[in-house]
Amino acid sequence: MRKMFLALAAAASVAFAGAAHAEEKLKVGFIYIGPPGDFGWTYQHDQGRKALEAALGDKVETTYLENVPEGADAERSIERLARAGNKLIFATSFGYMDAVMKVAKKFPDVKFEHATGYKTAENVSVYNSRFYEGRYIQGQIAAKMSKAGVAGYIASVPIPEVVQGINSFMLGAQSVNPDFKVKVVWVNSWFDPGKEADAAKALIDQGVDIITQHTDSTAAMQVAAERGIKAFGQASDMIKFGPTTQLTSIVDNWSPYYIERTKAVLDGTWKSQNVFHGMKEGFVVMAPYTNMPDDVKKMAEETQAKITSGAFKPFTGPIKKQDGSVWLKQGETADDAAILGMNFYVAGIDDKLPQ
Amino acid sequence: MEMTQAILLTVATAATPLLIAAMGELVVERSGVLNLGVEGMMVMGAVTAFVVAQMTGSAWLGMVAAILAGAAFSLLFGFLTLTLVTNQVASGLALTILGLGVSAMIGESYVGLPGIRMEPIHIPGLSQLPLVGQFLFGQDPIFYLSILLTVGVSWFLFRTRAGLTLRAIGDNPGSAHALGAHVVRIRYLAVLFGGACAGLAGAQLSLVYVPQWVENMTAGRGWIALALVVFASWRPWRVLAGAYLFGAVTIGQLHAQALGLGLPSQFLSALPYLATILVLVLISRNRRSTMINTPASLGKPFVPDR
């Protein structure tokens, strides 16, 4: 009974805050895993925050905590934002999941948005992005552009999001050149420029002539530029680090979502949800296709149009797993659960995943 | 480009900052002072080099500034441990923590900017020689400095009178003092030299290795440099060998991955550290030879009696 009363009170207070106190600004908090200047993951979330301020600056006030580790500190940081009066909190790393759930229980009148997780509650939404859609296009471009027929893939840490990317890249490449090869190097870190540069050099020394990365720094792009080969950016448009090097980049675009969800809190229509959006909804944006011949550019744009319209999904059968077993039959498409938990390679990739 | 030479170049780039920082620390330790703040001085060098290069547009000025910054920062350690005779281990650690914090603060607005690369030199003809041309004649200036440094330190320590004094101070500051050596002053100079080298090593990171600035970009290289000094039993040429060996293992593990050997990548990533431990054990097993080279008063404070 008491719980119900609390919930009612909370609901009422939210409605109250939304309607009567329109002149009082809504406080929106962000928790970042890295520094906003990383030019990768956190940078894009911070761009979203800035876009939110630009769009609703007269109604919202934003705060962020940077470099929050994914251990015991996450819970305190999130709670601090909740206590500081933030009514909407975006937690922008997978590892904050359980901390978000705990704090959300304590603050029923605060709305939480957790990026890339899978646990939801009355006041907790999760949002995720189909980055892999862009990887498919990159794979196609790589297969067209590579003379050696082999691309280097600098991977961060083996989680489904990264595995999806590798598989999708490979499928895209195979759609152009069935014998295409991908060399994968794990650096076991999201952000270690020195190591990423070393990995890029090692891959180039082994004969790859296209580099793609699922790590956040621009080091690999710089190495590719220095060695005169082509590369794909990650998370942000990295063109200024490789004006004659970058083919395209998958840009994480969180701005529309942050604005939409904040508006929902402002007008009292916020509901818990679980979204997994891609190109169609504008979560995944491709940086301009540069440094490639027109026919390759045309192919990339066509694929992008098909993915955006929903006419084509990268994980469409027939697809075999690495061990040769059938994953998807002809015409079959993968469901979201299979994609979100992906921990196997498709056929043609030589690397092994830790099991 | 031939693959062997390409790999050699990659190894050289990875080994150079370790070599430079370790060479500086070697001189410091030979004078009997243990400065665990290499990481902190190095990261200060990295941020200074980047910021100054951005402001002036010159990588060379960035490098000079980094050397000065490293030396200036080491002065803090010198004042504490030499003038105020505080615990050297603790003071060195404090220097590292402070360096990581201050550099992150200074560099905050410089993250995510394309840096200014220190261009490799190019000698027409020689640089294009097959196999070793680029390795010998086409690298960045800091690489050549690192080799010069090795030659210079080796010559200084074992061929000059000042070097002899420095080593004597490291072994027995009491008698050196009695014989008229300026123990504290020479140790100050050694610490400054170590700081300057660490600063230069940092400059290599942000001007050559990856021309950009991110906080904590030294990523433990200062600690590896410290390990190399012990590994080398305080002998300059062995530092060079150790730095290249470590660089080779680091790069080798990435190649092993790219070849698709199927080993867990975490194991391969841990390999350089395991290899360091193994080599340290092998080196130090022979107690007598380590004893001969270890500065006998390493880490012990010295206050002249009056």
Added chain:
Amino acid sequence: MRIELVRRPQHSVLFSALSPLIALALTLVAGAILFALMGKPPLHGLYVYFVEPLTEVWSLHELMVKAAPLILIAAGLALCFRSNNWNIGAEGQFIAGAIAGSILPVMFPDFQSWAVLPLMLLMGMAGGAAYAGIPAFLKVRFNTNEILTSLMLVYVAQYFLDWIVRGPWRNPQGYNFPETRQFNDSAILPEIWSASGRAHWGIVLALVAAVVLWFVLSRTMKGFEVRVLGASPRAGRFAGFSAGKMTFFVFLVSGACAGLAGIAEVSGAIGQLRPSISPGYGFTAIIVAFLGRLNPLGIVAAGFVLALSYLGGEAAQVAIGISEKSARIFQGMILFFVLASDTLIHYRIRLIFSPKAKPAQEKS
């Protein structure tokens, strides 16, 4: 101008007491200057940093959560450092303890009884001690520098943890994300007063360990041995103490403390193993140990001061937009100032304005 130290005939009681206060005052002054340089109001900044986190109950809980591992690890390290054994790898032992302690809740989640928690804590201690035993063994047997081996082993432990939570111990229900299953209730170190915050029994373990180690160090024969061997290995040998045995003893004790801190953190504050479980506690604890002057009771105070610097850094970020990097600067500064002030305990400082004298004359 030169600075000269003159050794006091005996150490100054006055400065023993004053030195931490001098260091604190210097830190505050330096902090105020730092804030002013950043264009923030200095006094308000200091208030937000060092006072505000102490004004709320939940924040006090958080202070205890943060201080517990620091105190626990540092108390063990004090023993090491006092005996001249330089264990820099507590971070690795923390991780090893966390992994060893998690064997039961991860591999045998169905085993639920009151015995689980004590067993976990013991296994955590054993894991940390065993991991610390490696550098001790290498030092005693092969004369290998323990600073470096213990440090290298930190990286190895981090990669091992990374591998185990992504591979064999991955949560079967967790969408293949790198984390183990959530510990069940019998494997969770309970909160002390769950009504007001989330401080768990880790802080009590830390305080008990600090008192026990203080007693060992200052009131027992073993402690005497530690101090003698630390002050003068030669004297220790004459007294018949074995430096090798001492190395093992202090490494195992400090490893056990770090391991206990690791499992307490995982079981009390996090509730599962993840690729990152420590924001560098093992390294920060080294500062704590020296800040507490290698005295376990002093370390309790130092642990809270350091924990405050983290919380303050965060509060300052939210309240006045000061970069979180300032926390590390404060930590480095305070250690510097404490080390410098402690010089006054043993030495009188004399400023000399005359031209430099030759060392031969200094001798007279």
